[in-house]
Amino acid sequence: MKTTEARKLLGVGRDTTPQAIKKAFRHLAMIWHPDRNPAPEAHEMFARLSAACDLLLEPFEQETPHADDINSPAANEKKSTGADRNQDIELDIEQLCLGGKAEAVIESVVECAECAGRGYQEHGHSQLCTHCQGSGKVRRGKNLIRCENCDGRGYSRRIRCPQCYGSGHQVARRVLTVTIPPGVLPGDELRLEGEGHAPASGKGRPGDLRLRIQLRPHPLYTLDGSDIVLERPVSIFVLLGGGSISIPSPGGPRKLDIEPGPASVRELDVPGAGIPARSKRAVGKLRVRLVPVSPSSPTPALIKLYRALQAEIVRAGTDTLPELAAWEHRWLPESKRDQN
Ligand SMILES: [Zn+2]
Ligand SMILES: [Zn+2]
Structure with a gap:
């Protein structure tokens, strides 16, 4: 593969950094990894992306030790921090109110353990090439090109690694238990130090994991800023004569007092029963919309x-x-x- 072709494949420019190359590869690998993409061309595409990434990183990796030698330790430490990883985490409204533990699944592209990232396994003797089935040529688009696995000979001691489909990379999944503080809102970000991407050079500190909070839809509650909104049916006689009713809330059921009044839709607030205060935000309200219902088959x-x-x-x-x-x-x- 030529460098220009590799750049085009990964969509990176000429003056790119190893971080940008790895980032582009990780992005495309998540799309094309055969474990995730059932399309028949995914195997070939993933192997090509992997080869393009290796090819473009080669000159950088040779330069890195030299750069390490001449830089001061402080500057070097700064330079070799990995990129931050941005990810969404979906939480229930109860978790926003009460906090607690949540799980975040982290997917990353890692070196294949089976073939140590080579993409092939070596045999003691030559066998029919598994890439080209012995023809020495493979199809790419409309063209037939020389098989890279056997250099066009049709026989090779290398067989494509079945674990990583010849790419040398696998998608690893890791489950992190995250502590959620009470009072977070959708769009807030939780930062987990050191759980981001490893530095491109392989040495130094990994970046951070930035988890952006999303709200999982709830069948009863909706959120309006820090306020929790819910709708509750109530008998017209309670609205007319007043009384005390139970209402659910993310922190557990509570009592709501109703004054005598008309039997029409009424909205009552429970101050302090919304999303708890956090940093500069005040505590929210629980807003209850009471919808009158009348007996359907009276005795x-x-x-x-x-x-x-x-x-x-x-x-x-x-x-x-x-x-x-x-x-x-x-x-x-x-x-x-x-x-x-
Ligand atoms: Zn492998
Ligand atoms: Zn071949």
Whole structure:
């Protein structure tokens, strides 16, 4: 493979750094690694990306020890810090409120353990080349080109490493347990020192892991800034007569007192029951939207009570339902009015 072709494949420029090459490779490897990509061309593509990465890193790797010798230790330490790794972590609203532990899966491209990153395994004697099936040529797009594995001979002592599909790289998965402090919000970032990418030179400190918080959708709660919003059905009689009802909250159920009032949608706040305060942010509210519901199939006893209730409303006079009294006053003669 030529250098220009390798650069084109990884999408990097001429004056690029080893960090940028590795970053470009890692990005493409996550797309093309055959463990992740079922497309038939993924094997070939991943092997080519891997070869391109190795080719472009070669001159850098030769220069690195020399650079280490001449630089001061402090400057050198700064230079050999790996790149930060940016990743999302999805949390439940309960975790935002209460904090706790969460797991983050870290995927990284590492050297294949089976072939020590070579991409092939060596046999004692020559065998039919596994790349080109003995033809000495492999297809690339519309063209047939010389097989790199056997130098076009058709026979080779090398067989393609089955573990990494000849790429010399594998995708390693690592599960990190992360401590979530109470009061974080979507878009906040948690920084885990030293859990980022290894430095391109292989020496020095790894970068940091920056976990950006995302909210996992919840069937009951939504978030509005630091406020938690929930909707709760409530009997019209509780809205009319007042009372105390239970409401769920991410920290556990609590009581909500309702004043007597109209049986229409009502919004009540519970101050301090939203997302807890953190750094410069104040604690949020729990905003409860009460949606009135009325009995769907009342019993005869209930119907009797409704009628008694209505009679009492009429007896109490026009102040109880002023809109109704005004309407009847306008449209019915006095003798036919219900609200007297
Ligand atoms: Zn391998
Ligand atoms: Zn071959």
